[in-house]
Amino acid sequence: AQSVTQLDSQVPVFEEAPVELRCNYSSSVSVYLFWYVQYPNQGLQLLLKYLSGSTLVKGINGFEAEFNKSQTSFHLRKPSVHISDTAEYFCAVSSNAGNNRKLIWGLGTSLAVNP
Amino acid sequence: NAGVMQNPRHLVRRRGQEARLRCSPMKGHSHVYWYRQLPEEGLKFMVYLQKENIIDESGMPKERFSAEFPKEGPSILRIQQVVRGDSAAYFCASSPINTGNTEAFFGQGTRLTVV
Numbered sequence: 001a002q003s004v005t006q007l008d009s010q011v012p013v014f015e016e017a018p019v020e021l022r023c024n025y026s027s028s029v030s031v032y033l034f035w036y037v038q039y040p041n042q043g044l045q046l047l048l049k050y051l052s053g054s055t056l057v058k059g060i061n062g063f064e065a066e067f068n069k070s071q072t073s074f075h076l077r078k079p080s081v082h083i084s085d086t087a088e089y090f091c092a093v094s095s096n097a098g099n100n101r102k103l104i105w106g107l108g109t110s111l112a113v114n115p
Numbered sequence: 116n117a118g119v120m121q122n123p124r125h126l127v128r129r130r131g132q133e134a135r136l137r138c139s140p141m142k143g144h145s146h147v148y149w150y151r152q153l154p155e156e157g158l159k160f161m162v163y164l165q166k167e168n169i170i171d172e173s174g175m176p177k178e179r180f181s182a183e184f185p186k187e188g189p190s191i192l193r194i195q196q197v198v199r200g201d202s203a204a205y206f207c208a209s210s211p212i213n214t215g216n217t218e219a220f221f222g223q224g225t226r227l228t229v230v
Contacts, residue, residue: 034218043223044206090158100171101210101219102148105158 002027002093006106014114015083021076021109023091033074034092034103035065044090050074051096061085086113117141119209120189121222128229134194134201136225140209147190148219149182152204164190197229 007022025031035047048059055067065076074091088110092103120139128134140147149161163171164184175182179197184190194201204226208219 032218036221041226044221046218046221049218092158099146100163101146102160102163102171102174103150103158103208103219104160105150107157 002029002031002095002104004091004093004104004106006089006091006109008109009107010110010112012112012114013081016080018079019077019081019085019111021089021091021111023074023076023106025072025074025091025093027072027093027095030096031093032096032101033065033067034094035059035063035074035076036090036092037061038088038090038108040087047076047089081111081113083113083115085111087111119144119207119220119222121205121207121225123225124223126225126227128197128227130198130229131196134197134227134229136192136194136205136207136227137189138192138207138209138222139189140207141211141220144209144211144220146210146219147184148208148210149190149192150206150208152206152224154203158206161192194227197227199229202227202229 003026005024013019033050036044047063048057050057050067058064063078088108090108091106094101145166147164150158152158160174162175162182179195181193204224206224208221210219
């Protein structure tokens with residue numbers, strides 16, 4: 001079984017400041033890791049994913065994340081945020097075995113970018 | 116290639132009525148996942164289906180909820196005798212037959228309100 005913990009439920013930050021949204025996971029099997037963004041009353045948009053290979057993953061909108069297997073973490077970072085980055089961010093994990101790619105989700109981190 | 120299409124986008128039902136949520140996967144995709152996003156509770160996996168088969172229903176409530184993915188047509192999530200607690204956003208995601216390393220793609224969701 002897998003579980004995901006997003007350590008911060010809310011992160012306020014000023015525009016152009018760096019931000020890190022933290023995600024830890026627990027799993028008895030090898031996993032794929034994902035970050036999704038959800039704008040108010042919208043669907044889920046994939047920011048980035050770790051499947052294999054390089055542990056530093058670059059995604060859309062200037063976001064990146066680093067997979068740390070020893071610390072079972074997959075923290076999301078952006079060096080300089082914009083007002084438009086204000087949204088809910090979800091970390092998720094799925095098993096990489098077989099065809100079942102069901103996602104186990106964290107509770108989300110609400111990023112509020114202030115001018 | 117159209118994305119994952121969910122309809123309706125918004126659905127209002129009175130307590131005791133039935134709700135039918137539809138999901139048309141991306142062309143060539145034969146795996147469908149349903150998730151529910153309850154207020155303050157985050158996203159939860161409900162069910163994973165392939166054409167004409169339910170593969171994993173470990174997240175489905177035992178009563179009133181059912182899902183199908185027929186050979187032809189969209190996947191349907193059916194909720195009988197809805198209650199206020201069913202009010203949530205329901206998201207569908209699809210992935211191709213050869214899952215490999217690819218992730219699932221999400222629809223915009225159906226927001227169900229039970230009054």
